[in-house]
Amino acid sequence: MAIIKDICTVIRVKKIADSIFEMVLEGRIADEVENPGQFIHIRVTEGNAPLLRRPVSIAAVDKKNHRLTIIFRSGGQGTLLLSRKVPGETLDILGPLGNGFPVDKVDSGGTAILAGGGIGVPPLYGLGLKLREQGVKVISVLGFQTAESVFYQDEFASLGETYIATVDGTSGTKGFVTDVLNERGFEADILYTCGPLPMLRALEAGDYARETYLSMEERMGCGIGACFACVCRKKDDPNGHSYKKVCSDGPVFKAGEVLI
Amino acid sequence: MNRLQVELPGLTLKNPIMPASGCFGFGREFSKLYDIGQLGAIMIKAATLEPRFGNPTPRVAETPGGMLNAIGLQNPGVEKIMAEELPWLQQFDVPIIANIAGSTVEDYVSVAEKISAAPNVHALELNISCPNVKTGGIAFGTDATTAMELTRKVKAASAVPVYVKLSPNVTDIVEIAKAVEMGGADGITMINTLLGMRIDLQSGEPLLANRTGGLSGPAIKPVAIRMVYEVSRNVSIPIIGMGGVASAEDALEFLYAGASAVAVGTQNFVDPFACPSIIEELPRLLDRLGLSTVKECIGRSWKSNEPIAHHCP
Ligand SMILES: Cc1cc2nc3c(=O)[nH]c(=O)nc-3n(C[C@H](O)[C@H](O)[C@H](O)COP(=O)(O)OP(=O)(O)OC[C@H]3O[C@@H](n4cnc5c(N)ncnc54)[C@H](O)[C@@H]3O)c2cc1C
Ligand SMILES: Cc1cc2nc3c(=O)[nH]c(=O)nc-3n(C[C@H](O)[C@H](O)[C@H](O)COP(=O)(O)O)c2cc1C
Ligand code: FES
Numbered sequence: 233m234a235i236i237k238d239i240c241t242v243i244r245v246k247k248i249a250d251s252i253f254e255m256v257l258e259g260r261i262a263d264e265v266e267n268p269g270q271f272i273h274i275r276v277t278e279g280n281a282p283l284l285r286r287p288v289s290i291a292a293v294d295k296k297n298h299r300l301t302i303i304f305r306s307g308g309q310g311t312l313l314l315s316r317k318v319p320g321e322t323l324d325i326l327g328p329l330g331n332g333f334p335v336d337k338v339d340s341g342g343t344a345i346l347a348g349g350g351i352g353v354p355p356l357y358g359l360g361l362k363l364r365e366q367g368v369k370v371i372s373v374l375g376f377q378t379a380e381s382v383f384y385q386d387e388f389a390s391l392g393e394t395y396i397a398t399v400d401g402t403s404g405t406k407g408f409v410t411d412v413l414n415e416r417g418f419e420a421d422i423l424y425t426c427g428p429l430p431m432l433r434a435l436e437a438g439d440y441a442r443e444t445y446l447s448m449e450e451r452m453g454c455g456i457g458a459c460f461a462c463v464c465r466k467k468d469d470p471n472g473h474s475y476k477k478v479c480s481d482g483p484v485f486k487a488g489e490v491l492i
Numbered sequence: 493m494n495r496l497q498v499e500l501p502g503l504t505l506k507n508p509i510m511p512a513s514g515c516f517g518f519g520r521e522f523s524k525l526y527d528i529g530q531l532g533a534i535m536i537k538a539a540t541l542e543p544r545f546g547n548p549t550p551r552v553a554e555t556p557g558g559m560l561n562a563i564g565l566q567n568p569g570v571e572k573i574m575a576e577e578l579p580w581l582q583q584f585d586v587p588i589i590a591n592i593a594g595s596t597v598e599d600y601v602s603v604a605e606k607i608s609a610a611p612n613v614h615a616l617e618l619n620i621s622c623p624n625v626k627t628g629g630i631a632f633g634t635d636a637t638t639a640m641e642l643t644r645k646v647k648a649a650s651a652v653p654v655y656v657k658l659s660p661n662v663t664d665i666v667e668i669a670k671a672v673e674m675g676g677a678d679g680i681t682m683i684n685t686l687l688g689m690r691i692d693l694q695s696g697e698p699l700l701a702n703r704t705g706g707l708s709g710p711a712i713k714p715v716a717i718r719m720v721y722e723v724s725r726n727v728s729i730p731i732i733g734m735g736g737v738a739s740a741e742d743a744l745e746f747l748y749a750g751a752s753a754v755a756v757g758t759q760n761f762v763d764p765f766a767c768p769s770i771i772e773e774l775p776r777l778l779d780r781l782g783l784s785t786v787k788e789c790i791g792r793s794w795k796s797n798e799p800i801a802h803h804c805p
Contacts, residue, residue, distance in 0.1 A: 235524060237765060275762065280557040280710050283762055326764065451550040453561065454761045456525075458517035460537075460566045461552045465545075473543040475566070480521070 233266045233328070235456060240325045242317045243299065249383035252351075253315045254291075254303050261325055262298045265290060267332025268358035269426070269447055269484045272302070273455035275324040276313045286310040287452050287479070289426070290328060291354035292361060303354035303383065329455050330483045333359050333424050333445055340367030342421040346388075347409050347435055349375045349427025355447060357384055359424055360391040371395075371420065373412045375427065379403035410434045429492060436487045444487035450478040457481075465491040495785045496774060498532075498752055500730045501678035502615040502653035503587050505532040505753055508786050509743060509771050512734050512757035513538060513591035513617060513657075514563065518577040519584075522760070526768050529584040535681075535755060536577065538593040538619050541603050543569035547624060548701035553690045558711035558736075559758055560688050562624045562702035565593050570603045578610045587614035589655065593622055593629060597642055600632075601649045608651040615652050618643065618677075621659030621684035623706045633659040633684075636671035643675030653678035655732065658723070660715055661687050669723040680723060681732040681755065683716045709758040710736040717749045724750025725794050738766065740773035744781075747789040 240259030248254045261272060273285040292301040306315040317323065333355070338344050344363050346356040353374050360370045370392040376382045379402035388394040395412045396404030405412050409431060423440050425432060426447035435444060453459035457480030466474040467488055476482060476490050496507035510533040511522070518536050519528050528534065546566030553560045567573065570592075581588055590607045594600040600618065608616055620633030620642060632642050639656070647654045656672040658665060660683040669680055685706025690699040698704070716735025724731050733751025736758070737743055743754040759766040774786070783789060 237525075237763075282554055283557060283559060283709055283758070284552075284554055285762070324763075451552050453552050453559070454515075454521070454764070456521045456764065458521040459515060459552075459561075459761060460517075460546060460563045461549075461561065463546070463549065463551075463566065473545050473568075475545060 233264055235327065235329060236261060236264060237324065237326045239322045240300075242319050242321045242323060244319055245315065245317055248303070250380040251306050252303060252381065252383050253306055254301060255314070255317070257300045257302065257323065257325070258298055259300075259325065260298065261327045262293050262295055262300050265293045265295070265300070265328045267335060268362050269332035269355045270328040270330050271483065272300070272325050272327035273329055273452070274314065276310045278324070282310045284453065285326060285455060286314065287329070287455060289355035290358060292358045305351045326455060329479060331481070333447070333484050335359070335362050335366065337443060337445075338363070338368050338422045341369070343369040343371065343419065345413070345418060345420045345423040345441055346370060346372045347413070347423060347425040347427070347431070348372070349409060349431040350377065350381070352425070352427030352447065353384060355426050356424060357387055360388060364391050371418055373397065373409050375409040375431065376403070408434070410438060413438070413440050432492050436492065445484050446487055446492070447484045448478050448482050448490070448492065452479055455479045467491050495778065496771070498786055500732070500752055503533060503589070505587070507532040507771050507774065508747065508753035509767055509774070510535055510589070510732075510753065510755050511760055511767055512755035513619070515757040515760045518573070519581060522764060525764050529586055530771060531586050531767055532753060532771075533587045533589050533614070534581070535589045535591055535617055536573070537567055538565045538591040538622065539567055539570045539573050539603055539607055540565060540593050541570055541599045543567065543572065550699060550701055553699040553705065555688070555690060555707065555711065558707050558709035560690060560700060560705035560707055561685065562700045562705035564624045564702065565622055565629070570606050574607060574610055578612060582612050588612045589615045589617050591617040591619050591657070593619040593625070595625075597645055600642060601645050604646045604654070605649040608649075613652060615678070616646070616650050616654045617681050618646050618654055618656045619684070621657050623659070623661060623685060623687045623704065624702060630659050630661060633668065634662050636667050639668050640671040640675035643672045643677050647676040655679040655681045657684055658682040659684050660719055665719050666722050666726045669727050673727045673729050677729060679730045679732065680727065681734065682723065683712070683719055683735045686712055686715065708735070710738055712736050713742060717745055720746060720749040720751050721793060724791055737770070738762070740770045740777045743770055743774065744777060744789060747786060748791070748793045750791040750794065752790050
């Protein structure tokens with residue numbers, strides 16, 4: 233696998249929920265993708281504002297057509313500019329970055345839980361596709377703020393049992409992803425998760441599967457491991473000098489590896 | 493003749509472009525993207541006597557045309573850098589400029605002594621300008637006498653030429669520059685980041701965990717240019733200029749201001765291929781402006797007001 237910088241073409245941009253956009257990109261980076269959960273670093277403007285690239289997870293990859301799908305929430309300056317791109321426009325993208333989710337930790341016939349929160353849901357979709365391909369049973373539990381922000385429910389449903397939780401109860405279970413998990417008590421070999429820190433902490437602390445892998449977010453500079461912007465501490469050395477870089481050692485870590 | 497070549501104390505540079513300290517790690521990541529042997533030099537991440545974890549995150553925040561960082565000099569310590577990073581860098585035909593930092597004079601002296609002995613370290617960059625650590629760093633760079641004393645001691649301990657990295661967070665940068673020249677500095681590198689802050693509107697708290705951070709990127713270029721211009725006219729040691737360099741044009745502007753070579757920091761994050769792109773573009777830019785060598789550009793803004801002679805390359 234190589235990290236490359238490529239000028240990708242925007243194929244499609246679609247609003248799929250409140251402030252949530254799905255974008256399909258075409259370029260050579262798709263050829264280099266190795267694992268679900270890897271991300272790309274997007275330069276949203278050729279100008280100076282915003283200056284830094286934006287890290288966004290790869291939600292799905294279509295190697296045959298050299299295409300990537302990303303899903304992002306338009307909030308700040310960078311993602312707003314991104315949401316306004318139209319088909320045919322190009323984007324300067326660096327990637328694929330990071331290690332992604334290990335897909336070889338669960339055997340065919342095993343069960344995996346995908347637990348996603350809000351904008352942490354996208355990389356789990358590509359992961360689900362891959363796991364299904366390998367004959368793994370997939371149970372998806374996805375948490376959102378409210379019914380309007382729910383996305384990809386049907387896509388996940390096509391992978392297997394899918395449960396929605398919303399904070400305000402307007403769709404699915406009222407509450408959090410952990411409420412669904414506690415209520416249902418699934419038996420699973422492995423749990424993969426991506427989402428807000430409180431959710432990651434709750435899932436790490438809970439006993440929901442034999443093994444848990446979580447995908448982290450941190451503010452980034454370079455995205456390739458050179459600037460030390462994105463470090464987190466290791467759990468076995470909370471006050472020492474050991475560290476992991478979210479961009480290059482992560483963004484996916486085994487539960488218990490880093491301090492969250 | 494190599495029209496891009498420049499000579500500085502301890503350094504024969506095949507071109508005047510190098511990555512700035514802290515923006516390139518120890519080169520490993522970038523070596524996977526391009527041949528880092530084509531760089532004029534490499535300024536490696538600051539080395540301290542002991543390993544440092546640095547500051548809590550978030551460590552970066554953005555501003556229009558720039559970024560704030562508060563990494564806090566995270567590094568594995570001089571021993572490990574000498575055991576693992578410098579030997580690895582020896583495979584490339586590139587002079588290394590080792591950035592050194594410390595909390596006390598003794599720290600600096602000790603790191604200088606050790607790291608200057610590495611065969612590929614051709615110069616030291618004495619970092620007296622890091623705004624992101626509680627002790628040391630910038631404290632040595634804002635007072636002329638302190639800066640001169642430290643320079644003298646490090647110079648005495650170092651086996652290679654010493655460049656002092658100046659902070660822009662001072663009232664009179666020329667005064668500090670003259671002081672380090674008196675202290676025996678072989679050259680000056682400038683500028684380090686400008687101390688800044690951003691506040692989150694929702695939480696009301698500073699965006700950076702360290703509260704303040706150093707501003708870098710295109711936003712600081714005019715400040716850097718002005719300072720290089722002033723300092724270069726008042727000292728006789730060469731300057732490696734930096735601050736917001738994103739293109740060959742920016743690099744030339746620094747040369748014109750009085751720098752003899754140019755470092756690229758933040759732009760490595762915006763475009764990881766920034767350094768090789770600038771190196772590739774530089775000869776074309778010289779051609780377009782009718783200039784034959786980099787050397788003749790140095791200090792042009794104040795050395796002569798005559799029109800440039802038009803040579804054929
Ligand atoms: C590995 C990784 C994968 C990600 N995947 C996705 C995804 O699939 N979909 C999605 O919507 N978002 C994702 N994010 C978050 C995304 O990077 C931010 O939403 C985005 O950078 C915000 O930019 P902005 O200009 O709109 O916001 P602003 O708040 O204006 O951004 C200001 C600065 O903070 C940084 N920043 C803000 N929020 C975050 C954050 N949550 N994580 C890291 N940096 C942040 C920005 O990059 C920028 O440098 C991911 C983040 C990481 C680290
Ligand atoms: C993330 C980051 C880390 C840095 N680390 C160091 C460092 O370790 N030592 C140092 O002397 N300067 C450090 N700097 C300052 C740069 O070397 C440079 O002086 C400054 O960023 C201005 O150049 P630029 O605008 O091209 O980035 C750092 C800058 C950034 C952005
Ligand atoms: S973002 Fe630069 S090291 Fe991770």
